[in-house]
Amino acid sequence: MSHTTAAEPSRATAAEPADAAAPPVAAAPPDPAAPSAPLRRNRPYMLLMSGLTTQSLGVSIARFAVPLLALELTGSPTAAGVVAAVGQTGALLAALPAGVVADRTDRRRLVVGAASVAALLWATVVFAGVTGGLTAWHLAAVLFGAAVATAFLDPAISGAFRAVVPQAQLPTAYAAAQGRDAVAGMLGGPLGGVLYGIGHVVPMIGAVIGEAATAICAFFVKEPLNGDVADQRATRPLVALKQGLRFVWSVPLFRACLGLFVVVNVALSGMMIGINLELAGNGTPPVLIGVLGMVTAGSMLLGAVVAPPLVARLRLGVVTVLALGLLVVAFAVMALVQTYLGYVILTGVGVLLVPAVNAGMAGYIAAITPGEMQGRLSSVLGLSGVAALPIAPLVGGTLLDVGGIGVVLWTLVALLAATTVALSLVRSLWSVGTPDTWADDALPMPAE
16 A cells, blocks of 8 residues: 555656746645646646656566566576565655655656656666566666666656646546556556567567656756745755655654555465465466456556545545455455465455555555655655555565464454554544645645
């Protein structure tokens, strides 16, 4: 249940370079009281979403093939795991600096630049593979560089969404991002497998096309996606980073999200990794393991559809506790049955309301955060997802080795239940109303 970000889970800026003698026009967030046209008629939003949808699917196809390609290049599962882990390291190292850059740089140019760099990096894998010169070190370097580029892309996109989407439509916009990623999750594996059969570097072309599409679509956004960044640039980067960290820590809800959602992400990802390893160890055909992933993604897609009306009618605290409670109950039953059919059905049931939490939380955070702080906030809170990436496999694998799938499920269900109780006691979560009241909670830009 990472802040995505999603995404969409969470982005750019002025369309044309400003004249040197005149600062760019400030990008004020859309008036929450003004009537809003449907998102499908919101040109900058549709441009950004079109590029990001292509990127999400393309990168999903490539990511499916990365472990297989790494294993082919190294001949060792351990070495292949190290190659894949390098990308996670890049994302973790770049997350906080990326937020600072996103708040002091033209977001449109940052999206175009970061996506272009990522496209070129993936293209080198395709070229080296076709010419017979691809090595494990080359693949690892590309994964690291692409992860760094994505780390800079994400907070810029998050800020851009806030600039072009009216406040009342933020839950719908972030739910659409959740659905986009769910579709990519459903299609990425099957398409990646087919393309890998054609040629081992062919799936990487998907990432090239996806990243290039993001750069091109962002280039054609003409609306300002952040305002005059002169004040932000006047602040030293390290000071700006400290300012962002202080801002997050000063808001009780943000503190709770940063800590407790790390635990949620570790527990949920650890359970899924443990289940996949258990199925693989028992000789379950890979196609059936893939079905589990497709059902999970399909449930998330359905959840993205029901998320906007759910968030519009229920307080954020109710949505969060309801979603996590469903997860706890579903995985507890799964721990009792421990069958393949049980895993498939109960995982689908368990994650159904996760998109509503992500959409509601992301929308509320974007609505109340000053535009000048959007990038830093996105990167800091995004650590709840990034930090779980290297931890979850260790937790799931270790618990499986220690006591089998039962220990994995019951231990992490207990952890998830405890976290749900802890979140239910966070007063600031229950004080959040429905989207029509979010404007009342807007926070001022903190003094330096």
